[in-house]
Amino acid sequence: MPHVVTQACCADASCVHACPVNCIHPTPDEPDFATAEMLYIDPDVCVDCGACVGACPVGAIVPDDRLTTGEQVFLDLNAVLSTPSRPYPPQAPVPPIRRLENDRGRAGHPLRVAIVGAGPAALYTADELLRQPGVEVTVFDRLPVPHGLARHGVAPDHARTRSVTDLFTLIENQPGFTYRLGVEIGRDLGVDDLAAHHDAVVYATGASTDRPLDIPGAGLPGSMSATQVVSWYNAHPDHVDARVPLDHERAVIVGNGNVALDVARILATPAHSLAGTDISPVALEALRGSRVREIVVLGRRGPAQAAFTLPELIGLASRDDIDLRVQAPDGIDPGAASDRQRSLMLDCLADVAARPPRPGSPRIVLRFQAAPVEVLGEDRVQGLRIAATELTTRDGDVRAVPRPGTEEVLDAGLVLRSVGYRGVPVPGVPFDPATGTIPHRGGRVLDRPGGSEVPGAYVAGWIKRGPRGFIGSNKTCARETVDALLADANAGLLGRAGAAGR
Ligand SMILES: Cc1cc2nc3c(=O)[nH]c(=O)nc-3n(C[C@H](O)[C@H](O)[C@H](O)COP(=O)(O)OP(=O)(O)OC[C@H]3O[C@@H](n4cnc5c(N)ncnc54)[C@H](O)[C@@H]3O)c2cc1C
Ligand SMILES: NC(=O)c1ccc[n+]([C@@H]2O[C@H](COP(=O)([O-])OP(=O)(O)OC[C@H]3O[C@@H](n4cnc5c(N)ncnc54)[C@H](OP(=O)(O)O)[C@@H]3O)[C@@H](O)[C@H]2O)c1
Ligand code: SF4
Ligand code: SF4
The missing domain is CATH 3.30.70.20 (Alpha-Beta Plaits)
Known part of the structure; x- marks a missing residue:
C-alpha cells in the first residue's frame, strides 16, 4: 500500500x-x-x-x-x-544552511531586506530569510493582492495547486514579515529610495508580459494572448473586463505548453463544473453562454517536442467529459523520446490517438507540426491560416520548417497566442533584453550580462531564470539567492549607508 x-x-x-x-x-x-x-x-x-x-x-x-x-x-x-531502482543513501542529503553570523537583531540593527514582487519566488525568499534571527523583510507588489501567478495564473480548476497559498499565509504570518501592496517599484517608489531604506533588495518581479506572435492579422479583435484569457478567468485587476469572443464553435491556441492546456481545458469544461471553483464570476457568466465546441492546440514541432508536461497531459486525458484527440501527421515515434518522461508522454499520446471519438463532448485537438501563418478576418477574427511543418535538426535542436504548398485555413472566432511569457524591466535595474531577465551570477544582480555585481541587489524566480518551471522550482532558486545574500551580509558587504550611496 x-x-x-x-x-x-x-x-x-x-x-x-x-x-x-x-x-x-x-x-x-x-x-x-x-x-x-x-x-x-x-x-x-x-x-x-x-x-x-x-x-x-x-x-x-x-x-x-x-x-x-x-x-x-x-x-x-x-x-x-522508479524502475530501475536507483542507489541512494538511507536519508536524502540535507543541503547546508548558511547562518547570519553577526546577530544584528540583538545589536539593535536588524538586517532589513526589501523584496519586489509577492509571487512564489518572493514568498520562498522571505521564508528562507526569516529562518535567520534579526532579519526583517518588506514585500512590495504592484497589485493590491499578493501571490503572483499562484493566484492569477494557476487554473481555477486546479484547487490543490492553488492551496499552496495556505503555505504562503504561514510565511506571511511570521514575525518580521511586512507587506506593502499596491506599490509599483520603478513607478510609485524608485529603486534608489528602496536601497536607501534597506540593506538589500531582492527583485522577484516574474515575467509579467506575454511574448508576441509576429504574424499578419495578430492585432485583430478576437486575436488575444493566453495571458489575457488566464488573467480574465482568474480576476486579475488588469484584465477582469477583457472581451473574450466565445460565439464561434472553434477556438485555436498557438503553442502547446501547459498554459495552452490550461486555457483549452477551461474553455472545454462545462460552466456548471467550474461554478464551485475560484473562477471570476464575470468569466463564469461568459462561459455559460459559450458556443465553443472545439479547441485546437497547435504545436509547430512534433509530439516528442511537446511543451506540455506529462502530469498535465495525464490529467487532461483522464477527463471523461472532454473528447481529447491527437493529430500527428508524421505519427508518434516512441524512438524519438529523449528520456523516460518523454517516452511515457509519447505512450500516453499514442493511447489517446487510438481512442474512439466521444461525440457530444467538447473536443480538444492536440495538433502537431502545424505553424501559424496569418490571422484572417476583416473587422474581427474569422480564422487562422496554418502550414504543415517538417522537422530538421540543427546543433542538436529540433526545428520546425513550414512545408511549401501545405497551407490550410482553420475557421475560428478566437485565436490565442500561448507562446511563452517575458520579463519586464524595472526602471533603474539592469535588464538583459535578449533573455528578458535581470543578469545575475548565482542570484547577485550584475550591471550587464557577465559584468560586475551591483552591491546589495539580488534576483529570484522567473525574472532570474526565465519563464520556465513550476511553483516549487522557485524554492531552490530562492535558496541560492538567499545563500548569496547571507554570505555578503556575513562578509560585511551590506549596509544602508552603502546602499544609499549606490
Ligand atoms: C498561466 C500559468 C499557470 C501556471 N500554473 C502552474 C501550476 O498549476 N503549477 C505550477 O507548479 N506552476 C504553475 N505555473 C508556474 C508558476 O506560476 C511560476 O513558476 C511562478 O509563479 C513564478 O514565480 P515568480 O514569483 O517568479 O513570478 P510571479 O508569480 O509572476 O510573481 C511576480 C510578482 O511581481 C509583481 N511585480 C512585477 N513587477 C513589479 C514591480 N515593478 N513592482 C512591484 N511588484 C511587481 C507582480 O505583480 C507579481 O505579483 C503557472 C504559470 C502560468 C503563467
Ligand atoms: N500545471 C503546471 O504545472 C503549469 C501550468 C502552466 C504553466 N506552467 C509552467 O509555466 C511555464 C510557461 O508555460 P507556457 O505554456 O507559457 O510556455 P512554454 O512551455 O515555454 O510553451 C510555449 C509554447 O509556445 C510555442 N511557441 C513559441 N514561439 C512560437 C511561435 N513563434 N510560433 C508557434 N509556436 C511558438 C513553443 O513551441 P516550441 O517548443 O516549438 O518553441 C511552445 O509550444 C512552463 O515551464 C510551464 O510548465 C506549469
Ligand atoms: S514518507 Fe516516505 S515512506 Fe512514508 S508514506 Fe511517504 S513516501 Fe512512503
Ligand atoms: S515535491 Fe512538493 S509538491 Fe511534489 S509531492 Fe513532494 S511536497 Fe508535494
Missing part, C-alpha cells in the same frame, strides 16, 4: 526530507531534479508511514487506496518512474 505522487506536484521537494526511507525522487541533489516534471515514490521502498502527506503544500501525495479513478494512472506512473 504505497503512497503516490499525483498531478498537483509542483516539485518543491518538501516531501523529500520528511521521508524516513528516502524513497521520493529525484531529490534536489540528483541530476534529473532540474528537469523533473513531478517527483515520484518508489512503491517497493515506501513503508506507508504518511509523513510526506503533511509536508506537501499542495496535497499531491495520496495513499494508493484513496486515489480517485482519474488518479489511478499515477500509481503506475510512480512505479514506472
Whole structure:
C-alpha cells in the first residue's frame, strides 16, 4: 500500500526530507531534479508511514487506496518512474544552511531586506530569510493582492495547486514579515529610495508580459494572448473586463505548453463544473453562454517536442467529459523520446490517438507540426491560416520548417497566442533584453550580462531564470539567492549607508 505522487506536484521537494526511507525522487541533489516534471515514490521502498502527506503544500501525495479513478494512472506512473531502482543513501542529503553570523537583531540593527514582487519566488525568499534571527523583510507588489501567478495564473480548476497559498499565509504570518501592496517599484517608489531604506533588495518581479506572435492579422479583435484569457478567468485587476469572443464553435491556441492546456481545458469544461471553483464570476457568466465546441492546440514541432508536461497531459486525458484527440501527421515515434518522461508522454499520446471519438463532448485537438501563418478576418477574427511543418535538426535542436504548398485555413472566432511569457524591466535595474531577465551570477544582480555585481541587489524566480518551471522550482532558486545574500551580509558587504550611496 504505497503512497503516490499525483498531478498537483509542483516539485518543491518538501516531501523529500520528511521521508524516513528516502524513497521520493529525484531529490534536489540528483541530476534529473532540474528537469523533473513531478517527483515520484518508489512503491517497493515506501513503508506507508504518511509523513510526506503533511509536508506537501499542495496535497499531491495520496495513499494508493484513496486515489480517485482519474488518479489511478499515477500509481503506475510512480512505479514506472522508479524502475530501475536507483542507489541512494538511507536519508536524502540535507543541503547546508548558511547562518547570519553577526546577530544584528540583538545589536539593535536588524538586517532589513526589501523584496519586489509577492509571487512564489518572493514568498520562498522571505521564508528562507526569516529562518535567520534579526532579519526583517518588506514585500512590495504592484497589485493590491499578493501571490503572483499562484493566484492569477494557476487554473481555477486546479484547487490543490492553488492551496499552496495556505503555505504562503504561514510565511506571511511570521514575525518580521511586512507587506506593502499596491506599490509599483520603478513607478510609485524608485529603486534608489528602496536601497536607501534597506540593506538589500531582492527583485522577484516574474515575467509579467506575454511574448508576441509576429504574424499578419495578430492585432485583430478576437486575436488575444493566453495571458489575457488566464488573467480574465482568474480576476486579475488588469484584465477582469477583457472581451473574450466565445460565439464561434472553434477556438485555436498557438503553442502547446501547459498554459495552452490550461486555457483549452477551461474553455472545454462545462460552466456548471467550474461554478464551485475560484473562477471570476464575470468569466463564469461568459462561459455559460459559450458556443465553443472545439479547441485546437497547435504545436509547430512534433509530439516528442511537446511543451506540455506529462502530469498535465495525464490529467487532461483522464477527463471523461472532454473528447481529447491527437493529430500527428508524421505519427508518434516512441524512438524519438529523449528520456523516460518523454517516452511515457509519447505512450500516453499514442493511447489517446487510438481512442474512439466521444461525440457530444467538447473536443480538444492536440495538433502537431502545424505553424501559424496569418490571422484572417476583416473587422474581427474569422480564422487562422496554418502550414504543415517538417522537422530538421540543427546543433542538436529540433526545428520546425513550414512545408511549401501545405497551407490550410482553420475557421475560428478566437485565436490565442500561448507562446511563452517575458520579463519586464524595472526602471533603474539592469535588464538583459535578449533573455528578458535581470543578469545575475548565482542570484547577485550584475550591471550587464557577465559584468560586475551591483552591491546589495539580488534576483529570484522567473525574472532570474526565465519563464520556465513550476511553483516549487522557485524554492531552490530562492535558496541560492538567499545563500548569496547571507554570505555578503556575513562578509560585511551590506549596509544602508552603502546602499544609499549606490
Ligand atoms: C498561466 C500559468 C499557470 C501556471 N500554473 C502552474 C501550476 O498549476 N503549477 C505550477 O507548479 N506552476 C504553475 N505555473 C508556474 C508558476 O506560476 C511560476 O513558476 C511562478 O509563479 C513564478 O514565480 P515568480 O514569483 O517568479 O513570478 P510571479 O508569480 O509572476 O510573481 C511576480 C510578482 O511581481 C509583481 N511585480 C512585477 N513587477 C513589479 C514591480 N515593478 N513592482 C512591484 N511588484 C511587481 C507582480 O505583480 C507579481 O505579483 C503557472 C504559470 C502560468 C503563467
Ligand atoms: N500545471 C503546471 O504545472 C503549469 C501550468 C502552466 C504553466 N506552467 C509552467 O509555466 C511555464 C510557461 O508555460 P507556457 O505554456 O507559457 O510556455 P512554454 O512551455 O515555454 O510553451 C510555449 C509554447 O509556445 C510555442 N511557441 C513559441 N514561439 C512560437 C511561435 N513563434 N510560433 C508557434 N509556436 C511558438 C513553443 O513551441 P516550441 O517548443 O516549438 O518553441 C511552445 O509550444 C512552463 O515551464 C510551464 O510548465 C506549469
Ligand atoms: S508514506 Fe512514508 S515512506 Fe512512503 S513516501 Fe511517504 S514518507 Fe516516505
Ligand atoms: S509538491 Fe512538493 S511536497 Fe508535494 S509531492 Fe511534489 S515535491 Fe513532494
